[in-house]
Amino acid sequence: MTQSATSPMIVLDGGTGRELMRIGAPFKQPEWSALALIEAPEYVTRVHQSYVDAGADVITTNTYAVVPFHIGDQRFTTHGAHWATLAGSLARDVADKSPHRVMVAGSLPPVCGSYRPDLVDIGRARPILAVLVAALAPFVDHWQAETLSSLSEAELVGELTAPTGKPLWLSFTIDDDHAGAEPKLRSGESVADAARLAQRIGATAILFNCSQPEVMADAVRVARATCNLAIGVYANAFPPQGDDAEANSTLCDIRADLDPAGYAAFARAWRDAGATILGVCCWIGPEHIAALRVVFK
Numbered sequence: 001m002t003q004s005a006t007s008p009m010i011v012l013d014g015g016t017g018r019e020l021m022r023i024g025a026p027f028k029q030p031e032w033s034a035l036a037l038i039e040a041p042e043y044v045t046r047v048h049q050s051y052v053d054a055g056a057d058v059i060t061t062n063t064y065a066v067v068p069f070h071i072g073d074q075r076f077t078t079h080g081a082h083w084a085t086l087a088g089s090l091a092r093d094v095a096d097k098s099p100h101r102v103m104v105a106g107s108l109p110p111v112c113g114s115y116r117p118d119l120v121d122i123g124r125a126r127p128i129l130a131v132l133v134a135a136l137a138p139f140v141d142h143w144q145a146e147t148l149s150s151l152s153e154a155e156l157v158g159e160l161t162a163p164t165g166k167p168l169w170l171s172f173t174i175d176d177d178h179a180g181a182e183p184k185l186r187s188g189e190s191v192a193d194a195a196r197l198a199q200r201i202g203a204t205a206i207l208f209n210c211s212q213p214e215v216m217a218d219a220v221r222v223a224r225a226t227c228n229l230a231i232g233v234y235a236n237a238f239p240p241q242g243d244d245a246e247a248n249s250t251l252c253d254i255r256a257d258l259d260p261a262g263y264a265a266f267a268r269a270w271r272d273a274g275a276t277i278l279g280v281c282c283w284i285g286p287e288h289i290a291a292l293r294v295v296f297k
Contacts, residue, residue, distance in 0.1 A: 014288060026043075108143055145170050158201035
């Protein structure tokens with residue numbers, strides 16, 4: 001799905017973890033958003049529905065935390081495929097009942113730890129991702145590999161998802177510490193190289209997520225100049241994280257300036273830079289999606 005800057009906007013959903021916590025779902029570390037899937041999946045359905053009601057065109061399977069990093073090796077070995085299948089079926093059911101067309105994105109996380117390219121172990125990641133791909137494939141419209149901090153992670157996802165024949169969206173997390181400089185992944189690899197890789201391995205979209213809003217427009221511009229793919233952004237709302245941070249390791253304060261109107265102002269800049277897929281990431285909820293839907297209707 002290659003899009004131009006004049007293509008209709010696709011609105012994604014938003015963060016799952018804090019929304020589950022907000023509505024009273026089972027929620028604690030280390031399971032994070034996986035705990036509701038395990039203990040009370042009806043809450044996951046409620047979150048998906050809230051984003052559909054807000055106007056999202058895409059809902060994302062609640063599989064980001066269905067990995068040993070969050071649920072432990074033994075539970076993943078015993079239950080990982082079942083819980084991933086459940087996550088896929090919950091999202092599919094909500095999408096199919098929607099009065100407007102809603103796509104299901106199969107979330108494939110960085111299984112060795114978010115924000116930590118130094119911890120990437122392709123040999124360990126391969127069998128974990130293979131379980132998620134096999135379990136989710138019957139339910140998803142496309143794959144959404146999220147919060148990738150290195151090119152090697154993206155290459156692995158491309159290899160594992162290619163046999164399914166489903167489109168692949170690659171979403172990279174950007175180094176937050178160098179706003180205004182050449183945008184780079186957290187590995188130090190360039191956004192331009194990420195865009196070239198995405199095109200080479202047959203991805204249909206390149207996105208940027210789980211980073212500060214201020215660094216996204218430059219990433220979009222570089223990607224637009226480098227590849228002929230759809231481009232998307234879904235930023236987070238918490239303060240910048242250090243090099244030793246791990247996503248979902250703690251609850252962070254939310255930036256006061258990123259209310260729905262403030263976030264929508266950033267989104268307009270991303271659209272002007274060439275993004276045609278927009279959503280929200282950590283700590284931002286359905287009210288922000290509703291604001292994006294109004295702005296980009």
